Amino acid sequence: MIESLYISLQLALVTTLILLLLALPLAYVLAFKTFRGRTALEVIVALPLVLPPTVLGYYVLLLIAPNTAVGRMWQALFDHSLAFSFSGMVIASVIYSLPFAVQPMQQSLRAIPVSWLEMARTQGLNLKQTLLQVMLPAARGGVLVAAALSFAHTMGEFGAVLMVGGSIPGETKVASIALFEFVEMQQGSDAWLLALILLGVSFAMLSVVYAFNRQGPNLGAVK
Amino acid sequence: MKGLIQINSQIGLLALQVEVRFSDEIVVLSGENGAGKTTLLRCLAGLEHAQGELIVDDRVWLDSAAGFVLPTQTRDIGCLWPDAALLPWLTVEKNILLGIDCVDEAWVNRLLEKFEIFALMQRKPEMLSTGEAQRVALVRALCRKPSLLLLDEPFSAQAPAIRQRLRVALKAVQEALKIPVIMISHDVEDAEFLAGQHWRMREGRLLAEVESISMNRKMQS
Secondary structure (H helix, E strand, C coil): CHHHHHHHHHHHHHHHHHHHHHHHHHHHHHHHCCCCCHHHHHHHHHHHHCCCHHHHHHHHHHHHCCCCHHHHHHHHHHCCCCCCCHHHHHHHHHHHHHHHHHHHHHHHHHCCCHHHHHHHHHCCCCHHHHHHHHHHHHCHHHHHHHHHHHHHHHHCCCHHHHHHHCCCCCCCCCHHHHHHHHHHCCCHHHHHHHHHHHHHHHHHHHHHHHHHHCCCCCCCCCC | CEEEEEEEEEECCEEEEEEEEEECCEEEEEECCCCCHHHHHHHHHCCCCCCEEEEECCEEEEEHHHCEECCHHHCCEEEECCCCCCCCCCCHHHHHCCCCCCCCHHHHHHHHHHCCCHHHCCCCHHHCCHHHHHHHHHHHHHHCCCCEEEEECCCCCCCHHHHHHHHHHHHHHHHHHCCCEEEECCCHHHHHHHCCEEEEEECCEECCCCEEHHHHHHHHC
16 A cells, blocks of 8 residues: 555656646646647647546557557667556646646736736846746646645546556556555455545645635735 | 937827937926926836837837837836825735735845934825825835836925925935936926926927026036
């Protein structure tokens, strides 16, 4: 049980870190740019919200299977299969939780007053300075919410990681899958404890989200 | 230093048609609401897409015929808009030094003193009055020693008692930097005390009687 929790925690942490880096440019583009294919990009980002996780897992598995280009390349580089591995689960989780990272960031970037962005331009700040000194501090509430939601959502993942990871004990068997197996084996007390822990994690993460939401989409923007 | 504005643009509902020269003096710009004063300033700042030609200090900022637009970031301007746009998570000190690489401390200290914000340096914007926030934003625009200063009603939130001191300060700053200043104001005293030139705007155009007050003054004396 501890092992599966440890894997879940690791998966959630790695996924959240990757998502923060990946979602920020996506959120920036969706918040400020108009371009052809914008709607398509928004739909693709939001798709994991409605797609059955097993469908997502199935396609990821097709993509990274040992006989595909991606699978062969990974095998050549790291000498192990990407399918049914921790790394494979990371890929599935990143896609699975993408909307939970992109949307809060996108909203908080969009909520930055235009006058602040114009001020940054007239004060001669370049794009990097504007990002680091104006946009990110202004949108840090959204970034925190994105991190908390990505983490919680990945902790609770089941279908996609089962499909891609295959529930190998000590490698890809995460807590939510372990819970399912406890119930299947009628290990009632283990199931009870693990479920309670997962409930606690979700509760704590959502508490973070709501605590920050109360302060508005822009943390620090008081008025 | 010489400047040229030649703009012929439809911006939103406004048909902006302005052709005028300016030099290192304070221009007071007045006119009714909706006449296009703020829009003209925004064109100079590069915040609106304008058609025409802009030359400031022998540098081309805009040449629509050649398809050239100098980005706002590199125009080297100081701006004050009705919204002070102070970043709420930074102290006044960090707000006014935002984006400045090498700080001229003597210059900054002079500004702090002249515009009376020395005592506010460690405060967050939420602890400032509207008038104080406006003065902080004015100092922020001046710290970088811009080559053109654009002020949209810079004293609108100031109490009458402090206005004259601020006019004196602004005039001293303009004389120290030797730059053109274009300021929107409806205050007759601003025009009388500060204006080297007075432009009046109506429906997107400058009225023909652009008077050079400095000329008149010379003739009087």
